[in-house]
Amino acid sequence: MILVTDDILPRTTNSEIGDIVWSDHVPVSVRLQAKFDHKGKPPWRLNDALTMHKDFRTQLSHDIREYFHNNTLPELEPTTTWQAHKAVVRGIFISRAAY
Numbered sequence: 066m067i068l069v070t071d072d073i074l075p076r077t078t079n080s081e082i083g084d085i086v087w088s089d090h091v092p093v094s095v096r097l098q099a100k101f102d103h104k105g106k107p108p109w110r111l112n113d114a115l116t117m118h119k120d121f122r123t124q125l126s127h128d129i130r131e132y133f134h135n136n137t138l139p140e141l142e143p144t145t146t147w148q149a150h151k152a153v154v155r156g157i158f159i160s161r162a163a164y
Contacts, residue, residue, distance in 0.1 A: 067095050076100060109155065112162045121161060128157055 069077070076098045083092035115121050132153050136146050 067093055069095075073097065109159070111158060115158060115161055125154070125157060129154065 067080075077095060078098050079094075079096040081094050083094075085091050129150070132150055133146070136149065137143075138146075
């Protein structure tokens with residue numbers, strides 16, 4: 066038995082109950098139609114090809130060290146600094162990929 070919510074039921078394209086082979090357990094499968102909502106831009110994805118360039122890796126390491134040097138403050142929660150660093154690193158990758 067597979068329980069689904071009302072919004073998933075219309076997207077059900079196929080369901081199967083397998084054969085009982087040995088025990089009272091039976092494989093059950095459900096196929097759903099994918100639902101893609103293209104609202105706005107797709108999520109950002111890391112261009113990992115940039116990491117193949119030694120000069121970029123060196124600059125990135127320098128930028129990350131500089132970020133933590135400038136932003137590790139006693140009055141600031143470490144989790145806030147960490148979350149913000151991810152945005153900074155993302156910006157570095159986007160900037161480098163743009164040229």
